[in-house]
Amino acid sequence: MFKSGYVTIIGRPNVGKSTLLNKLMGEKLVIVSNKPQTTRNNIHTILTSKDYQIIFVDTPGLHKPKHKLGEIMVKSAKDTLKNVDLILFLTNPDDEIGKGDAMILEELRGIDKKVFLVLNKIDENTQERVAQTLAKYSSFFDFDEIVPISALKGKNVDTLLKLITDNLPEGPMYYPEEMVADVQERFIITEMIREKALRNLSEEVPHGIAVEIVTFKEQEDNRINIEVNMLCEKESHKGIIIGKNGAMLLKIKKQSKADIERLLGKKVNLNIWVKVRKEWRDNPALLKDLGYDFKK
Template structure:
């Protein structure tokens, strides 16, 4: 009889290479927010995959980049600390992007770890198969990758092959989480992330990095509907105006889109109230970062 395997896997890479899309594809449902804007993921999002063979806990880390403010410092600490805690690292790259200083920055950090590293070449649906060989050639000399696996996270191509290889590298171990649990994050965290995702989807360029979402209240009512009050934190009054929109139209749209995903997550009707609050320069203030859930002492 095969021994039960379990372990921890870090998904790392530059911002916007499709790490969250890959995590959601692996887990089979949405637990990490997705946006075409860089630095969408700020905390470690842990996804749990349980099969007959074993259990793997995947950690989707913030995109590794040179930090520009205290929030950036926090995101980098989360990403690099994760590398010390895992049994395997998936270095995800975008097949359509050339090797640049961002990739070099990550490779230099991977050179310092003894953890096995897979190169996962994502977005292969966007290139010709012949171009793939050139990408592989470019990377294979940069680091001693244990495996090089091309995938399309959005289409699902080759993801099962990747998972087979991941399980091959997992040690024997216990089941850490119940079989039906797909994330270690509380529902409030995922709800706040779903609201933040919708803000990213509907607002202009100047908004994304300067918002946080705080769940003020989340409670089940007698009729089994869930009431949620959430505050969207921005840094400037002008951003507050943008998020609210003309006669509240944008805020309404954010609420409508977020409610749909939250209902899907919770499996019940949701009444969602959104507020917008200005907190000047919050990304550089440790106290605000702590209030909004970015606690360095957790890592």
Template structure:
């Protein structure tokens, strides 16, 4: 019997949802950063085994939105709960259940799907703290399964996959078995560039940046890619470019290497920096970047 279904990954920002997806898939498919609210689109990745296919929806972290982009991210996360077969609620070891987690669990009560409690980062805590976490969360919600894991080190991730397959129903193979992601290559390249910018800029430029792919075409066995890094302030533009263009050069070189690894071809990458004030509150700009403005 072949089993298949859709699994959403829900949790506060920065609890390791993208790291979990990356470990399961064995490739860097979802942008990973130490900064919260990094994942902006519900990236779908496809895991196909001999007797199952799991389609993962890696949602943006649930948080209190402060701009239209934030509203979009929360809307996507909420909608994903109603269109799946299993919900993985990912959190980290804490003595008390956080308010943000309680807010998400309240949303999950109406989801009517099996909810797994996945406690990540167990390699960074003690057994006593983990036991207290398990007790407190079990009292807050009736979970179908409870799995402590370390996404970073892969501990108990295979067990998590086995439990998901156990709870899936008989179903078709939705995607070809060699397909692992349903997003276009342009989107992945944009995410690669944005990740490099977030990594090298540290806390100097926050999440007020986006990447716009201006051109991406294959010619003579290599890709020619042109992109804009969009920021909200003139001061941010100077930081992104850096003294003598050094920062932008560092971002470009790193993004080019990762893009070549992803595309498996040589890449000629050119990046510019563009100031677009308050782009996160502009429905038009959000639409141009692929974010659908949430309905009121």
């Protein structure tokens, strides 16, 4: 019997959803950073074996939105709940169930789907704290399974995968077996560049950054010429992104180039143009252009 289904990973920002997804897939497909609200879209990745096909949906962290982009992010995360077979609720060890987590669980109460509690980052917590957190959560919500893991270290991730496949319904192969994600290479490229900006810049700037491809051309020498705009919200942010004598931008460019070349298996010329677009995160037309779909 072949099994298949959609599995969403939901939780507050920064709990490790994207890290877990990459670990489950065995390769790095979605971006990860230590800043909250890193993921902006629902990204489907596809894990196929001879017995099953799982479509994982990485979602933006659920939070209280402060701008239109945030609203879109939260809405798209919530929308996935209706269309999946299984929900992985991800959180981290803590003394109390925080407001954010309680809110998400209240939302899940109304949904007739299997829900797993996945307690991540056990590598940086004591066993005692892990046990206490598990007890608190299981008295608050009736989970179908409870799995403490470390997505970063890969601990218990195989156990989790086994529980997921056990709980999948019988179903068809939705995607060709060689397909690993439903997004285009170009999108992954813009995300790779955004990730390097997130990694290297301090708190305030990265959230206001978006990346759009302006040129993507294969040249005669087989190199690929890629030009992108990196949008930010303020002149002062532009200065920070470029850095002293262009040092910061050069670093972002070098790291991005390495990742993109690995992805494409070809040499690339990468140019990043930093531009100021004030309040793009509240501009519906611009959001749409940037691929943050707003009607969905």
